[in-house]
Amino acid sequence: MTAFLQFCVNTLGYLRLMTVSDLIDIAILSFMFYKCIGIFQRTNAAKVAKALLIIVVAMWISYQFNLNAINFILSKAVELGLLALVVIFQPEIRRFLEKVGSNSVSGFSRYFRSEAPVTDLEQAIAETVEAYAELSKSKIGALMVFERETDLSHIIASGTPFQSTVTSELLKNLFYPKAPLHDGAVVVRRGKIVAAACMLPMSESMNLSKDLGMRHRAGLGMSERSDAVVAVVSEETGAISVMIRGTLRRHLSPETLGRILSNELLPREETGTQKKHSRLLFWKGRGTP
Numbered sequence: 001m002t003a004f005l006q007f008c009v010n011t012l013g014y015l016r017l018m019t020v021s022d023l024i025d026i027a028i029l030s031f032m033f034y035k036c037i038g039i040f041q042r043t044n045a046a047k048v049a050k051a052l053l054i055i056v057v058a059m060w061i062s063y064q065f066n067l068n069a070i071n072f073i074l075s076k077a078v079e080l081g082l083l084a085l086v087v088i089f090q091p092e093i094r095r096f097l098e099k100v101g102s103n104s105v106s107g108f109s110r111y112f113r114s115e116a117p118v119t120d121l122e123q124a125i126a127e128t129v130e131a132y133a134e135l136s137k138s139k140i141g142a143l144m145v146f147e148r149e150t151d152l153s154h155i156i157a158s159g160t161p162f163q164s165t166v167t168s169e170l171l172k173n174l175f176y177p178k179a180p181l182h183d184g185a186v187v188v189r190r191g192k193i194v195a196a197a198c199m200l201p202m203s204e205s206m207n208l209s210k211d212l213g214m215r216h217r218a219g220l221g222m223s224e225r226s227d228a229v230v231a232v233v234s235e236e237t238g239a240i241s242v243m244i245r246g247t248l249r250r251h252l253s254p255e256t257l258g259r260i261l262s263n264e265l266l267p268r269e270e271t272g273t274q275k276k277h278s279r280l281l282f283w284k285g286r287g288t289p
Contacts, residue, residue: 120191124166125261131171132233132240133254141235142175143185143215145200146265150226156187159198166193175233185218185230201225211236219243229264231257 055074062071128144135142145152160181164170166188174196175182184197202214203221212220219230223243230243240252242260252260 120165121265122262124188124191125258125265127166127168128171128231128261129254129258131168132231132257134168134172135175135233136238136240136254139235139238140172140175140177140233141182141213141215142171142231142233143200143219144171144231145185145187145198145219145222146229146231146261147187147189148227148229148265150228152187152189152226152228155185155198155200155222156189156195159184159187159195162186162193162196164193166191185222216241216243216248220246220248223247229261231261 055078059071059074059078061067062074124146132142145155170193171186173179174186181196185200186193187195187198200218201221203217203224205220205224208217208220213234213236215232215234219232219241220243222228223230224246227245232241232243233239234241239250240254240257241248241250242252242257243249244260244264249260
């Protein structure tokens, strides 16, 4: 009990010595640890982290029991392993730097580019929902990327430039299997189609289901590297899926797709947005107001 009270007294003494800069330092470190844990959970890095933890525990045990030979070997292994970790975590490090760079550029560029009118986004969502409903019934594959804050100019440059309003008929023509631009993704920026047949980065996750095709892997890879919203129609099953921030939602109805796109793409502060979106769907013949 005395030891516990002494610990509390010492802790309070340390807290009194803390300054604002110390609190900022702790907050930044906590945020970095939180992000690292998130990366570990989404990739195979978790397995490597467990292996490192085992090595550290083994080093501590060997030190406590004076197992000098084992402790020496493990110490050298850790020293050499620091370089190996850079190679092992290269995809995760690259993805993290891509996100930081893209978010910084996009955050700066927001002050120099106009925002999409809400009506354009609502129209794009309604037309996409109608097109995806028919593509799903016909089991025609589709892949669309809705740009948000992360700038996707490098993705747009990989495809065919395209400047058009989003319409259901145009989307069905673009994704028609014999159409010249059906392979790759359609990118929507500020409610307008800006490119078709774009190449997307593949997901490097090893935990994906084996029944996921190339469209799903490409869409998930895009969502892992940006804040874009990706919508996919499976060519094999006709199932509709949405990828957001590295997460996958499958087997969605057209109505659920419309709700997700509205919640993610339309301004949060806009009042009556869902009612406007419902009226657009009614106008397209897909719902009731």
